[in-house]
Amino acid sequence: SLKSYALQSMIDRLTQEQKDEARGIGNKILRLVDEMREKDPSLPLRIIQIEAGAYNSLGGMSLMEGTEEGARTAVGYFEKCRAIKDEMNDTHGVAVAESNLALAKSKYCGKDPLKELAISQKSYDQQVKNLGEGAIDTIRAGMNLSTSLKNANRFIQAERLLTKLAAVCRQVHGPDHTMTKLVKAALGKRERYVVAKNVEDQWMY
Numbered sequence: 001s002l003k004s005y006a007l008q009s010m011i012d013r014l015t016q017e018q019k020d021e022a023r024g025i026g027n028k029i030l031r032l033v034d035e036m037r038e039k040d041p042s043l044p045l046r047i048i049q050i051e052a053g054a055y056n057s058l059g060g061m062s063l064m065e066g067t068e069e070g071a072r073t074a075v076g077y078f079e080k081c082r083a084i085k086d087e088m089n090d091t092h093g094v095a096v097a098e099s100n101l102a103l104a105k106s107k108y109c110g111k112d113p114l115k116e117l118a119i120s121q122k123s124y125d126q127q128v129k130n131l132g133e134g135a136i137d138t139i140r141a142g143m144n145l146s147t148s149l150k151n152a153n154r155f156i157q158a159e160r161l162l163t164k165l166a167a168v169c170r171q172v173h174g175p176d177h178t179m180t181k182l183v184k185a186a187l188g189k190r191e192r193y194v195v196a197k198n199v200e201d202q203w204m205y
């Protein structure tokens with residue numbers, strides 16, 4: 001999308017010093033939240049949301065390094081973000097965090113993204129043939145396929161597939177169904193994809 005390219009352009013212009021400064025801000029936020037929690041464990045919801053956002057942003061910055069170590073560090077941050085979202089019963093946030101986790105893990109697990117894509121495509125096609133496009137298992141297989149597409153750097157195809165899945169799921173199961181909400185979260189109607197300069201690292205926030 002245009003927003004994605006605008007964000008990519010912004011990231012491209014960041015100097016290493018600016019990136020280090022952004023990491024410093026994220027870590028400072030986490031330290032402040034820890035200090036607040038020591039004084040009063042019952043933090044306001046807004047503070048907890050800020051904490052989750054800091055973990056997510058730090059994970060994204062680590063993933064942008066383009067190294068195995070950076071990806072492993074990103075996994076740790078994304079896992080903490082997911083745990084917070086899960087505790088908040090934020091289904092939308094959990095879906096986003098899990099998508100980020102899958103992307104980060106794919107960077108160091110030694111998987112061949114094209115082979116994974118072929119497997120996911122075959123699974124989705126089989127589900128469509130056997131169950132139809134609107135079945136829950138088919139939608140789930142489609143979401144897995146979209147992740148494989150993103151891991152293979154086929155971002156436009158992934159977005160088109162998710163858009164299709166969202167429309168089908170909404171029509172068949174209704175806008176309030178859990179799967180519809182999960183697809184909507186994955187599509188990122190309220191998130192933005194941030195693509196690094198080498199077009200290899202991407203995360204949602």
